[in-house]
Amino acid sequence: MPYRATTRLILRRPDDWHLHLRDGAMLQAVLPHTARDFARAIVMPNLVPPVVTGAQAAAYRDRILAALPDGGRFQPLMTLYLTESTDPDDVAHAFLDGTALAVKLYPAGATTNSQSGVRDLERVRPVLERMAEIGMPLCIHGEVTDPEVDIFDREAVFIDRVLKPLRRRIPDLRIVLEHVTTQHGVDFVRDHPRGVGATITAHHLVINRNAILAGGIRPHYYCLPVAKRETHRIALVQAAISGDERFFLGTDSAPHLDTAKLQPCGCAGCFTAPVTLPILAEVFEAAEALDRLESFASLNGPAFYGLPANEERITLAKGDPWAPPASIDTGEGTVTVFDPGFPLHWHVEAGQSAGGASPSAERPSDTA
Numbered sequence: 001m002p003y004r005a006t007t008r009l010i011l012r013r014p015d016d017w018h019l020h021l022r023d024g025a026m027l028q029a030v031l032p033h034t035a036r037d038f039a040r041a042i043v044m045p046n047l048v049p050p051v052v053t054g055a056q057a058a059a060y061r062d063r064i065l066a067a068l069p070d071g072g073r074f075q076p077l078m079t080l081y082l083t084e085s086t087d088p089d090d091v092a093h094a095f096l097d098g099t100a101l102a103v104k105l106y107p108a109g110a111t112t113n114s115q116s117g118v119r120d121l122e123r124v125r126p127v128l129e130r131m132a133e134i135g136m137p138l139c140i141h142g143e144v145t146d147p148e149v150d151i152f153d154r155e156a157v158f159i160d161r162v163l164k165p166l167r168r169r170i171p172d173l174r175i176v177l178e179h180v181t182t183q184h185g186v187d188f189v190r191d192h193p194r195g196v197g198a199t200i201t202a203h204h205l206v207i208n209r210n211a212i213l214a215g216g217i218r219p220h221y222y223c224l225p226v227a228k229r230e231t232h233r234i235a236l237v238q239a240a241i242s243g244d245e246r247f248f249l250g251t252d253s254a255p256h257l258d259t260a261k262l263q264p265c266g267c268a269g270c271f272t273a274p275v276t277l278p279i280l281a282e283v284f285e286a287a288e289a290l291d292r293l294e295s296f297a298s299l300n301g302p303a304f305y306g307l308p309a310n311e312e313r314i315t316l317a318k319g320d321p322w323a324p325p326a327s328i329d330t331g332e333g334t335v336t337v338f339d340p341g342f343p344l345h346w347h348v349e350a351g352q353s354a355g356g357a358s359p360s361a362e363r364p365s366d367t368a
């Protein structure tokens with residue numbers, strides 16, 4: 001049946017403030033899916049070996065730009081992986097010359113490729129103090145690694161044990177609590193009027209932990225932090241649709257080969273890049289908040305990072321449900337595309353640019 005758009009929504013081209021692009025064949029395969037819909041993305045540094053220095057970030061940025069499809073104007077924004085031997089001068093230099101926008105804190109052992117991360121925050125204090133001085137944000141994977149702590153509590157415990165004391169010790173350090181998954185995380189951000197933000201993924205807005213475990217084990221819904229119970233999902237939706245500047249989109253699109261996910265010990269991460277904006281449109285529409293999608297996806301992130309919002313526009317169109325590809329091929333194996341579990345009626349119109357005609361998101365209007 002031919003596609004019939006019945007509703008259109010124009011918004012500034014979104015950015016992704018938390019993205020995994022990997023390297024090599026995987027980078028080649030996943031990058032076009034982000035570059036198609038997003039103007040910029042903060043690229044996570046958890047390669048093997050990790051992207052630690054300014055020079056490594058510049059080299060990785062060059063590899064990403066070389067992998068861009070022809071005519072792609074996508075801009076990768078680089079991060080530095082914080083280790084206990086990170087040099088404060090190198091970090092400051094990379095920030096001030098524009099090579100890196102932020103530093104990423106992985107508690108050692110918390111997630112995929114975090115083994116070079118931080119065990120003792122005291123050891124990185126000189127780096128954090130320097131970052132506070134120069135206004136460089138710290139992006140945080142906010143989970144404790146203590147095996148005594150239940151996996152569903154690890155974000156909340158991190159906030160109490162690590163984040164609150166850190167905030168007291170270095171109050172001027174700008175912090176992004178990445179991929180927030182709990183009411184506790186939302187409350188922590190709301191309690192801090194300045195200098196604290198949080199990214200929210202599309203998948204945490206649409207799944208709770210039942211998606212992973214009820215009626216069978218579904219590895220493609222397993223990511224870290226792991227999805228929590230429904231009350232937390234609702235808190236995340238409330239934060240995302242609130243228009244509150246401190247909450248912005250970070251997809252955490254984290255591709256892994258299916259052969260790595262479908263294992264007795266499969267790895268964490270959901271590949272959402274190809275479906276992020278259609279999913280968000282469904283979520284915001286269901287919450288009667290389509291007029292705030294632009295704040296979440298296109299305005300709040302740049303405001304936090306002190307960057308201009310994109311001038312270019314994209315159009316989201318609503319029509320008959322469409323089926324995204326079940327997976328993409330990387331040449332080295334397939335990667336399953338995140339399935340939200342409901343039909344997608346919205347899609348991003350191809351090659352669309354409204355040329356800056358509209359000052360902000362329009363309320364959807366009937367164009368049929």
Ligand SMILES: NC(=O)N[C@@H](CC(=O)O)C(=O)O
Pocket residue numbers: 020046111112113141222223224225252254255268269270
């Ligand atoms: N989110 C995930 O489950 N996985 C991410 C790492 C991360 O963001 O924690 C990955 O790199 O695969």
Ligand SMILES: [Zn+2]
Pocket residue numbers: 111141178179224225
């Ligand atoms: Zn993470």
Ligand SMILES: [Zn+2]
Pocket residue numbers: 018019020044252254
């Ligand atoms: Zn991530």
